[in-house]
Amino acid sequence: MMKKILFVMMGVLTLLIGAYPLIYAFVESKYTFLGSKSPELLHSMIWKTAFFIHITFGGLALFVGWRQFGRSFRTQYMRIHRNIGMFYVVAVTLSSVSAIYMGFYANGGLVSAMGFICLGLIWLLTTLAAFAEIRKGNIIRHQQLMTYSYACTFAAVTLRLWLPLLKNITGDPMLSYLVVAWLCWIPNLLVAYFINKKTVAI
Numbered sequence: 001m002m003k004k005i006l007f008v009m010m011g012v013l014t015l016l017i018g019a020y021p022l023i024y025a026f027v028e029s030k031y032t033f034l035g036s037k038s039p040e041l042l043h044s045m046i047w048k049t050a051f052f053i054h055i056t057f058g059g060l061a062l063f064v065g066w067r068q069f070g071r072s073f074r075t076q077y078m079r080i081h082r083n084i085g086m087f088y089v090v091a092v093t094l095s096s097v098s099a100i101y102m103g104f105y106a107n108g109g110l111v112s113a114m115g116f117i118c119l120g121l122i123w124l125l126t127t128l129a130a131f132a133e134i135r136k137g138n139i140i141r142h143q144q145l146m147t148y149s150y151a152c153t154f155a156a157v158t159l160r161l162w163l164p165l166l167k168n169i170t171g172d173p174m175l176s177y178l179v180v181a182w183l184c185w186i187p188n189l190l191v192a193y194f195i196n197k198k199t200v201a202i
Contacts, residue, residue, distance in 0.1 A: 011066055013157045018063035020156075021055040036107055047105060050098040058095035058156055061088050065150045089131050092149065096124035108178045115181030122189070123152035144196040151192035152185055159184035 034042060034051075041047055065088050067073060074081045103117035130145035162183050166176035 010154075014062045014066040014154075017157045017160060018059040021052070021059050037105075041105060047102065050101045054095050054098035054102060056095075057091040058099070058153070061091040061095060062153050062156055064088055064091070065153055068146070069150070085131075085134075089127055092123060092127045092153065096120045096127070096152075100124070106181065108174060108181065111178045112181035115178075115185075119152060119155060119181075119185045122185075123149060123155075126152065147192045147195055148189060151188035154188055155185040158188055 064084050068081060068084060068088065097120075100117055100120035103113050103120055106113040106116050126145050126149040130142050130149055133145060134142040159180055163176060163180045166179055166183075167173055170176055
């Protein structure tokens with residue numbers, strides 16, 4: 001029962017954060033994340049394109065990836081599972097590459113930039129490795145790598161949970177952002193590690 005409750009809670013969070021890009025259609029940029037960026041950066045077509053690719057495909061990967069972890073769903077609808085999986089891989093590839101590029105322009109300088117760039121690289125590599133393993137028929141390794149991949153995807157949720165909490169604790173928005181650049185994904189990977197310990201080690 002507890003697993004089902006957690007699974008549903010994750011689904012609600014992924015739906016809410018996955019729909020996050022929609023705010024840019026209804027809210028002025030100055031009241032969003034874009035309001036923290038310099039005018040010079042906002043005039044860069046490359047950066048803005050990367051930003052919207054990242055949030056759009058990242059949101060889609062977050063939502064569709066959650067459903068892939070339902071065992072009964074995988075068993076009963078294998079063809080749909082594979083199609084969603086292909087879409088997830090494409091979405092993560094587009095979003096992670098964009099995120100790596102954007103990481104070089106992260107607020108807070110080198111510390112936050114390295115945090116987000118590392119996240120983007122691990123996200124991309126674990127996803128592509130998971131795809132390669134299923135192509136070879138290695139189901140267990142595929143599942144474990146996808147668990148790591150989705151732990152990175154879920155950083156979109158944990159970032160938005162940790163950041164306001166850290167701001168309240170420290171009273172320092174910039175320090176909070178530097179910390180959350182690492183905190184939003186490292187604990188997620190640790191959770192994924194313990195989940196994967198239940199199966200054959202990678």
